[in-house]
Amino acid sequence: MKSATQPPQPPTQTRRERLRAETSAEIKAVALRLMADGGPDAISLRAIAREMGMTAGAIYGYFDTRDALVTALIVDVYSELLAAVEGARDRLPADDVAGRIVAWGVTLRAWAIANPEGFRLIYGDSLRGYEPPLQEAVTASEKRACEGLTALIAEAWPSAANRYCDEVYAWADFDEALVEKVRTAHPDLPPAGAAVAMRVWGRMYGLVALEVFGRLSPLAHDPARLYEDELKALVRDLGLTPA
Template structure:
C-alpha cells in the first residue's frame, strides 16, 4: 500500500511538472519570454504560489528545466535523423541533421525561440552540472558532423589561421574530452555552418520569409545542397 501511494504521488508530481512546463511555453508563445513567471503560471493552473514553489523554487530554475527539455528533444530528433543515414555518407548525415532541426523548429516554434531566439530578461543560467549539457550535445554533434566532412572541405575552405584560443576554454575542454581528433579548422567551420543554416530557419520562424517566399522549404533544400557542395561532398548512391 505504501509503495502504491508513493507511486501515485510520483505520477501526480510528474504530471503537474509537465503541466507547469507546458503552461510556461504557452504563456511565452502568447506574451513573449517575459510572460514566463511563477505567479502567472500559478494563476493559470489555479495553484497557490507556495504549491508551485515546491516544484520550482525560482523562475530561473523553471527556465533552466525548459531549456534542457527543449534542447534534449531537438538533439534526440537530429541524432536519430543523422543515424538513419550510412556512417560513410557525411553529406547525407549533415543534410538529415539540418532537415530535422528545421522540422523540429516548425513543430515547436516556442522552443526554438526559447533556446535560439528571445532571451528571458534577467535569466541567469546555473554554473556547473553534468556534461555534456543538452546544448553542448547539439554543439558537439554538429562539430562531429563537420569534422567528418573536413578531409574534403579543407582544400575548398578559406584558411583563417584559427587557433584553439579563438574558442572558449569550456568548449575546448569539451572537444578534447569527447572529440579529441577534431582539428581546430573543423570547429571554426562548424560554427560557420551553424550560422548559415540557422539564419534561414530563424527568418522562417520569426515570419520574415512569409511576405516574400511562398515555399521556404524549397529555399532551404537549395541551401542544403549548396552547403554540401561547398564542403566538397556528394551524396553517396547505392553501389558506390
C-alpha cells in the same frame, strides 16, 4: 507522461520526493502547454498556478524564480530538439556524410516549424530581461549541439580540409570543455574544423530563425525550398556531393 513502473524499488525516493518531482514535472508540463498556445510570454506563474488549482506563491517551492522555471524549460526543450537532430543524423549510415549533414539541417527546420514556440523559447531572445546569467545548463546544451555538428564536420573533413587550409585557428579560440571533448573524439580535426562547424551552425540557424520569427515568409513563399537549396549548397561547399 511518466509510466508507473518501479514499485519494487527500495525507497531511493521517498513518497514526499516522488510527489514533489511529480508536481515539479506538472508545473513544467503546464508551462509548456501554455507556451504552445500563447507564446513564451504566456508562461506566467499565476496562469500555471490557476491551471493547477494552486496559488502562484506555491510555485516558489519548486523554482526560485520565474526565470529559473524558464531555464528549466529551455533545458528540457533544447534536449528534445537535440535528440531529434542527432537521431536524424544517426539514422543514416556513417559513410553518407552529405546525407547526415542535410538530415541534421532538415530536421532542425522541421522541428522548429513544428514547435515554433519552443524554438522562440530557446533561441529568440524573448522572455523579459532574461539571459544575463544564461545558465550553465543551457550552455551545456549549446555545447552538445556544437559537438554534434563538429562530429559531422570531422566526417567531412577529408574532403573539406583543402578549402579551409588558409584559415588558421588555435584551440585556445574555443571553449575549453568543448575543445577537450572534440579533440578526444576527433583527434585529427584541426581547430579550423571547429570553426567551420560553428559557421555551419550559423548558416543553418539563420534561415530557420528568420522563418520562425516571421521575417522570411512575407518575402518568399517557399522557405522550405530556399532552405533545402541552401543545405545542398552547404554540403557542396564542404566538398561533398549532395545526394
